[in-house]
Amino acid sequence: MINQSQTLQNKTLRALLPGDALTGGGAEGGKKAALAEIDASCRVPVLFFFLSGLAWLLAGTVLALVASIKLHTPGFLAGWEWLTFSNVRTAHLNTVVYGFASQISVGVTIWLMCRLCRIPLVAPGLITVANLFYNLGVTVGVGGILIGDSTAIEWLEMPRYATPILFVSYALIAVWTIVTFRLRAERHLYVSQWYLLAAVLWFPWLYGTAQVMLLIEPVRGVVQAAVNWWFAHNVLGLWFTPIGLASIYYFIPKVIGRPIHSYYLSVLGFWSLALFYNWNGMHHLVGGPLPAWMITVSIVASVMMLIPVITVAINHHFTMVGHFGKLKYSPTLRFMVFGAVSYTLASLQGVASAVRSISEVTHFTHHTIAHAHLGMYAFFTMVMFGAMYYILPRITQREWPSNGLISLHFWGVALGIVLYVVPMSIMGFIQGTMLNDAAVRFLDVVQFTLPWLKLRTLAGLLLAAGHVAFVINVGWLLVRMFEPYRKPVVSILTGEAETVAAAKLP
Amino acid sequence: MSYGPLLFLGILFTLATSWVGLVLLPHRQMGALGQHTDTNTAAIYPAARSGEAQQGAEHYRSLGCVYCHTQQVRPEGYGSDIERGWGRRRTVSRDYIHDKTVMLGTMRTGPDLTNIGERQADAAWHYRHLYNPQITSPGSIMPPHAFLFDVRTIGQAGRSTNALVLEGPFAPPAGQEVIPTRRAEQLVAYLRSLKSSGDLPEAPVKKEEAQ
Amino acid sequence: MSVIAFILLGSVVLLPAAGLLALRWATSTGQFRCPDKAALLPFDEVEPVGMETDCILGGNRR
Numbered sequence: 001m002i003n004q005s006q007t008l009q010n011k012t013l014r015a016l017l018p019g020d021a022l023t024g025g026g027a028e029g030g031k032k033a034a035l036a037e038i039d040a041s042c043r044v045p046v047l048f049f050f051l052s053g054l055a056w057l058l059a060g061t062v063l064a065l066v067a068s069i070k071l072h073t074p075g076f077l078a079g080w081e082w083l084t085f086s087n088v089r090t091a092h093l094n095t096v097v098y099g100f101a102s103q104i105s106v107g108v109t110i111w112l113m114c115r116l117c118r119i120p121l122v123a124p125g126l127i128t129v130a131n132l133f134y135n136l137g138v139t140v141g142v143g144g145i146l147i148g149d150s151t152a153i154e155w156l157e158m159p160r161y162a163t164p165i166l167f168v169s170y171a172l173i174a175v176w177t178i179v180t181f182r183l184r185a186e187r188h189l190y191v192s193q194w195y196l197l198a199a200v201l202w203f204p205w206l207y208g209t210a211q212v213m214l215l216i217e218p219v220r221g222v223v224q225a226a227v228n229w230w231f232a233h234n235v236l237g238l239w240f241t242p243i244g245l246a247s248i249y250y251f252i253p254k255v256i257g258r259p260i261h262s263y264y265l266s267v268l269g270f271w272s273l274a275l276f277y278n279w280n281g282m283h284h285l286v287g288g289p290l291p292a293w294m295i296t297v298s299i300v301a302s303v304m305m306l307i308p309v310i311t312v313a314i315n316h317h318f319t320m321v322g323h324f325g326k327l328k329y330s331p332t333l334r335f336m337v338f339g340a341v342s343y344t345l346a347s348l349q350g351v352a353s354a355v356r357s358i359s360e361v362t363h364f365t366h367h368t369i370a371h372a373h374l375g376m377y378a379f380f381t382m383v384m385f386g387a388m389y390y391i392l393p394r395i396t397q398r399e400w401p402s403n404g405l406i407s408l409h410f411w412g413v414a415l416g417i418v419l420y421v422v423p424m425s426i427m428g429f430i431q432g433t434m435l436n437d438a439a440v441r442f443l444d445v446v447q448f449t450l451p452w453l454k455l456r457t458l459a460g461l462l463l464a465a466g467h468v469a470f471v472i473n474v475g476w477l478l479v480r481m482f483e484p485y486r487k488p489v490v491s492i493l494t495g496e497a498e499t500v501a502a503a504k505l506p
Numbered sequence: 507m508s509y510g511p512l513l514f515l516g517i518l519f520t521l522a523t524s525w526v527g528l529v530l531l532p533h534r535q536m537g538a539l540g541q542h543t544d545t546n547t548a549a550i551y552p553a554a555r556s557g558e559a560q561q562g563a564e565h566y567r568s569l570g571c572v573y574c575h576t577q578q579v580r581p582e583g584y585g586s587d588i589e590r591g592w593g594r595r596r597t598v599s600r601d602y603i604h605d606k607t608v609m610l611g612t613m614r615t616g617p618d619l620t621n622i623g624e625r626q627a628d629a630a631w632h633y634r635h636l637y638n639p640q641i642t643s644p645g646s647i648m649p650p651h652a653f654l655f656d657v658r659t660i661g662q663a664g665r666s667t668n669a670l671v672l673e674g675p676f677a678p679p680a681g682q683e684v685i686p687t688r689r690a691e692q693l694v695a696y697l698r699s700l701k702s703s704g705d706l707p708e709a710p711v712k713k714e715e716a717q
Numbered sequence: 718m719s720v721i722a723f724i725l726l727g728s729v730v731l732l733p734a735a736g737l738l739a740l741r742w743a744t745s746t747g748q749f750r751c752p753d754k755a756a757l758l759p760f761d762e763v764e765p766v767g768m769e770t771d772c773i774l775g776g777n778r779r
Contacts, residue, residue, distance in 0.1 A: 152572045152609055182510075230529055291599070369613075438590050446616075
């Protein structure tokens with residue numbers, strides 16, 4: 001459909017040959033496909049997930065800004081019932097978590113799975129149906145929240161009539177991943193595949209359990225809270241975290257051309273995460289009306305998370321040692337390293353806030369909100385941005401149109417999220433100290449938070465600017481798909497060795 | 507070396523541990539918790555809610571009150587919940603057995619509401635507070651819930667008995683009055699029903715003379 | 718409580734047993750031989766170790 005230049009065809013040919021030569025190597029495996037062939041086969045489904053994800057990102061950004069303004073200026077848009085702070089805040093969470101982050105995750109999972117299994121995309125129909133169900137589910141769910149049908153169960157607010165649609169989609173994605181895994185041409189498994197396989201198997205289980213026990217046949221009393229936080233914390237720990245780590249484990253070595261620091265450590269990191277993370281949830285209920293044993297178990301498991309976190313940190317950061325200069329040239333690496341560092345920080349903050357004496361202060365405050373954004377944005381979203389910078393040019397066979405927009409994106413979101421997380425963490429801690437001092441009037445605590453909340457709106461504007469820059473760049477890239485390929489002076493696709501880094505990303 | 511099946515089993519096994527430990531076991535332990543009858547006074551706690559208050563709980567859920575207000579009192583010496591007068595004792599599992607959706611909450615942008623029915627029993631206060639929080643709590647960042655009220659022209663019979671008493675900048679235009687809708691009435695009935703301070707063996711209320 | 722005790726005691730026996738079995742399987746099938754080989758899986762002849770990809774302003778560099 002597209003006229004490709006001679007250079008690209010040569011590249012494709014060049015890429016095909018060693019792939020053929022490799023087939024003798026995998027005794028049990030089939031014919032290993034070339035990377036370029038795999039990338040091309042992923043184009044349509046991955047683009048579906050990325051583009052619908054980015055549409056939800058824009059919606060979620062607007063909702064976030066409205067919610068942020070409402071919290072310091074309660075009169076803002078107060079006349080409309082469907083735009084109350086609670087509705088907007090909840091719609092924001094659900095659009096960015098389910099609409100944006102999860103869909104980008106699935107797109108990245110598809111591409112990584114195909115590349116590591118060394119086969120072109122199989123069963124494209126299955127994955128397309130999954131995408132349609134997914135967007136239908138999120139639309140119905142977010143609409144339901146805005147008209148007041150929210151279940152008020154954190155991270156599971158979508159009403160009962162929306163969640164089964166999403167469940168079908170998750171089940172299809174899991175089936176697709178298992179099929180791809182079974183058909184793999186490369187029999188050896190890379191650590192990223194473990195994480196991806198685990199994530200797609202864990203999530204339908206979590207989502208199914210939470211749906212049945214909280215929405216369809218609700219359990220009694222505080223068991224609801226237990227199921228709620230077992231689910232909600234595991235969405236982060238067993239769905240987003242493994243996909244984020246799988247991406248970092250693949251992209252950092254790939255971009256800098258150096259294998260991961262220690263494969264041993266990655267094995268240890270995976271299994272310790274699998275064992276401990278899923279026991280963490282009850283640390284959201286410290287001091288709450290649940291049996292002490294449950295909360296204690298979760299605090300212990302939270303502290304045990306130090307093992308996978310330190311293991312992964314050593315692996316990621318040591319792989320980078322001596323290669324930091326490359327941050328100037330590769331947008332993927334920039335976002336990935338930002339995400340990897342944030343993962344370490346977010347995890348350490350999480351371990352600290354699970355401890356009883358610290359939770360006493362930080363629980364119920366904006367500290368938790370800051371922590372959530374450190375994990376979901378500074379770690380996970382940044383990693384997903386990095387992955388998209390790598391994947392999109394390869395599946396579309398087009399170069400990024402504007403380096404200026406890439407820089408605007410990076411600096412906008414990097415500064416934005418730092419300006420969000422750091423002040424909010426500090427403010428939350430002070431807020432908690434004030435709350436725990438019965439001599440301080442409650443309304444004085446509220447007044448204390450106001451200037452900090454205004455600062456957050458400013459940070460949100462920076463994030464929004466970055467998102468707009470990225471979406472413009474992606475849109476421009478798509479327009480270029482319908483034009484003949486023009487080789488720029490320097491190209492990430494043709495891989496020419498003679499081009500020198502004349503300019504750097506600002 | 508294809509360890510796919512082993513990986514598959516390991517993945518399912520690890521999640522199964524906490525699924526049993528944090529979901530099934532608690533359900534077994536607390537899923538059938540019942541009311542407690544005091545052997546001396548024959549008082550039953552917690553008492554079931556009225557239908558009106560049950561309806562109000564649905565509005566509390568639908569309006570998303572839980573995102574700013576908790577319904578849990580932490581133990582004495584852990585946080586200042588009891589010193590702030592949010593409860594006379596910590597809350598325990600049994601306090602929540604009648605809740606269709608348990609809304610413990612994780613954020614205290616506003617104060618805890620576990621015992622708001624005891625702390626603020628006056629329905630008129632709640633109506634004015636919901637209509638515009640600035641009336642009763644100047645400086646609050648709670649959004650006004652004016653959409654829970656009807657503004658209408660005062661009829662021939664004169665001012666309605668349930669009209670809100672509003673003064674100064676909050677008063678409706680002359681000849682008009684502000685009336686709570688059914689939703690507001692049910693929501694206030696729910697808020698006034700929020701009391702979790704019954705004496706329980708697992709969470710005794712500190713007696714005055716014990717101090 | 719007896720159910721919890723039963724499950725706890727059971728898991729004390731079963732978990733290490735499963736771990737030992739997995740370890741025996743791993744050593745007998747040579748999983749610990751040269752584990753760093755798996756770290757090379759993202760690379761191939763077209764994009765070998767030592768080749769940087771995604772240097773957006775510098776092309777791929779060997």
